[in-house]
Amino acid sequence: MKLPTLSPRRLLAIGRKEALQLRRDPRSLVMAFAYPALMIVFFGYVITFDIRDINLAVLDQDRTPRSRELVEAFQAAGYFRVTERLSRYQDLQPLLDRGAVRLALVIPPGFQRDLAAGRPAAVQALVDGADANTAAIALNYAGAIVTAYSARVALRAAQQRAPVVPQSRVWYNETLESSNMIVPGLVAVIMMVIAAMLSALTVAREWERGTMEQLAATPVHRVEVILGKLLPYLGIGLVDVVAAVLVGQLLFQVPFRGSPVLLIGLATLFLIGALGLGIFISAAVKSQLLATQTSLLATYLPSLLLSGLIFDLASMPLVLRLISHLVPARYFIVVLRGIFLKGVGVGVLWTQGLAMIAFAVVGLTLAVRSFRKEIA
Amino acid sequence: MTQPAISLRGLTRRFGDLAAVDGLTFDVVPGELFGLVGPDGAGKTTTLRMLAGVLRPTGGDALVGGVSVARDPEGVKHRIAYMSQRFGLYTDLTVRENIDFYADLYQVPDAERPARLERLYRFSNLGSFEHRLAGQLSGGMKQKLGLCCALVHHPEILLLDEPTFGVDPISRRDLWLILHEMVAQGVTVFVSTSYLDEAERCDHVALLNRGKVIALDRPAALQDGLQGEMLAVRASDGRRALALLRSLPGVRRAALFGDTIHVTLGARERDWPGVRDALERAGVGLEATHQIEPGLEDVFMERVEP
Structure with missing residues (x-):
């Protein structure tokens, strides 16, 4: 195949025209700037796995210093808030039914006596399992508190020091804030969705408005059309990336430890791929409405669900795991978390870098191939 | 060349x-x-x-x-x-x-x-x-x-x-x-x-x-290639007049343009009196009649409906 001789002048003319149209189209501007901001704030606050201040009901049937000690241990851990102190077992169920408390701690009579006698003392934890995720976390916390308490009791009885004391330290996300994990990953989802949806409009709009027929009758090369159309959207996408980094830092206190240059470079590749995908869909369906919907479907759900942003990929069924390898956001999320939290460079991220290059090449090729300067 | x-x-x-x-x-x-x-x-x-x-x-x-x-x-x-x-x-x-x-x-x-x-x-x-x-x-x-x-x-x-x-x-x-x-x-x-x-x-x-x-x-x-002579006729009832004209011998073609019928005759002197009488007998009133030069519309009509 003969390589086309591209004219920078024509390419820039397409880009400038597209930018002028964008500037005069409030709908596109909202989608380009307001929508990503809304998404990052919204998702950043909504998607959280940090569970604090779990409402706890306590039914202390023992009423001894030891039983009060255990309740205090729950309060001191910082995860539970004792909102109800009950005296009758049958009062528990209505509270759990209404969701007024998530966890109920029942300390049976004889708790202190059993401890003193060196017998196993049982306590009961009732948990509202309607939200399995929160329930599991609450039970884990409760289990840990009880274990720590019983260790203390045992040691006190034996007048010994603990034989093994775990000293754990968390790396990269020291405070274990889930926003530190979510916000960088969100940038990938937002970029993917916005880029594909914005560019999905461009070619279809020209077909719908009848401007494509006129454009197709000029000597402009299709590569010039595609690259020209890409330029302004690439600019918008990069502005969005920088804005997202700033919002992440200022609003969610997400650290940024890596190289901004590397991030911009890889983000550019990722954006080219996403924009190419949008243009491909746009050129294929030739209708703005259909193109937007197709783009949303093709980018939003996979990027959100199969990218490892929210759900752990390793625990997914094999088929979904295999599909997830085709989701570009999966790789970009690794890049983002790596650069934001770990401050790693190309040495670690080179496989993801290759994935970004592949995505950009595939996106552009699809876009150029699908675009014909021809009617029907 | x-x-x-x-x-x-x-x-x-x-x-x-x-x-x-x-x-x-x-x-x-x-x-x-x-x-x-x-x-x-x-x-x-x-x-x-x-x-x-x-x-x-x-x-x-x-x-x-x-x-x-x-x-x-x-x-x-x-x-x-x-x-x-x-x-x-x-x-x-x-x-x-x-x-x-x-x-x-x-x-x-x-x-x-x-x-x-x-x-x-x-x-x-x-x-x-x-x-x-x-x-x-x-x-x-x-x-x-x-x-x-x-x-x-x-x-x-x-x-x-x-x-x-x-x-x-x-x-x-x-x-x-x-x-x-x-x-x-x-x-x-x-x-x-x-x-x-x-x-x-x-x-x-x-x-x-x-x-x-x-x-x-x-x-x-x-x-120029159109055969015969052409008259522009305005009649009281255009549609009925058109149907009638098309059935008459001596009329090569009749086509309606707005409220005027373009009638093509082999020769005006020879054919028109008989056609006019036939219309009057049928009760179609003729309001105006004059000879015209055929336009492209007439050419088109002739070629489309030979």
Whole structure:
């Protein structure tokens, strides 16, 4: 195949025209700037796995210093808030039914006596399992508190020091804030969705408005059309990336430890791929409405669900795991978390870098191939 | 002999079973104003799209400026300017931005631009609307802007698909003046229209019906070729009169144009008295009658309904 001789002048003319149209189209501007901001704030606050201040009901049937000690241990851990102190077992169920408390701690009579006698003392934890995720976390916390308490009791009885004391330290996300994990990953989802949806409009709009027929009758090369159309959207996408980094830092206190240059470079590749995908869909369906919907479907759900942003990929069924390898956001999320939290460079991220290059090449090729300067 | 500017050789486009354009074969002489004339659905737009290289023929070929539209549609696009029937410019760009955009696409050198722009503004009178959005122009001004963008480079061949469709009479006249000026400067202009009065302004016309050329000549020659004499008749009941006329011996053809019936007779002196008597016997009142020169409409009617 003969390589086309591209004219920078024509390419820039397409880009400038597209930018002028964008500037005069409030709908596109909202989608380009307001929508990503809304998404990052919204998702950043909504998607959280940090569970604090779990409402706890306590039914202390023992009423001894030891039983009060255990309740205090729950309060001191910082995860539970004792909102109800009950005296009758049958009062528990209505509270759990209404969701007024998530966890109920029942300390049976004889708790202190059993401890003193060196017998196993049982306590009961009732948990509202309607939200399995929160329930599991609450039970884990409760289990840990009880274990720590019983260790203390045992040691006190034996007048010994603990034989093994775990000293754990968390790396990269020291405070274990889930926003530190979510916000960088969100940038990938937002970029993917916005880029594909914005560019999905461009070619279809020209077909719908009848401007494509006129454009197709000029000597402009299709590569010039595609690259020209890409330029302004690439600019918008990069502005969005920088804005997202700033919002992440200022609003969610997400650290940024890596190289901004590397991030911009890889983000550019990722954006080219996403924009190419949008243009491909746009050129294929030739209708703005259909193109937007197709783009949303093709980018939003996979990027959100199969990218490892929210759900752990390793625990997914094999088929979904295999599909997830085709989701570009999966790789970009690794890049983002790596650069934001770990401050790693190309040495670690080179496989993801290759994935970004592949995505950009595939996106552009699809876009150029699908675009014909021809009617029907 | 000079090479034709446009040469159609069995140019065909099928959409499924339908041949929208069916084996067109004719030449367009360089520097002439050529009219492709026919009713809606005759295949005018399909023909022009193929000549402009934006629609692939399914059969035959056409050489535009010597370049094959079937084999090298992109090569054709360097030689032509094309104006689609539907307004094809950007309504959210200003007049000037649209012109600049097309000047960039055709790589018009910067040095030549001011002179070109001045010339375009002179014939189109769009200079004072330079900063108005194209979407806010009137129909006639939109078409003039379309011409400006088409003529911003110096095309050898100008292809125009119904440029006066939906345009007010004054703008129509202006547009035709521009076309004549282009022809005077040596540009070959190929224009489609469904207005037969416009076709009479062309050097040559091809009458197109259902994808086929039914007549091809100078407008005057086509009109001369009509046999017999023609009367314009206004009757009290046009539809009944038309049906009656068509049944009468001596009437070769009768066609209704608005409230007037064009009646073609073999010879007026010989045939008219009998026809008139027959109408009066049937109770159809004749309001006015005069002899006329046949127009292209009559040619068209004759060819379509032989």
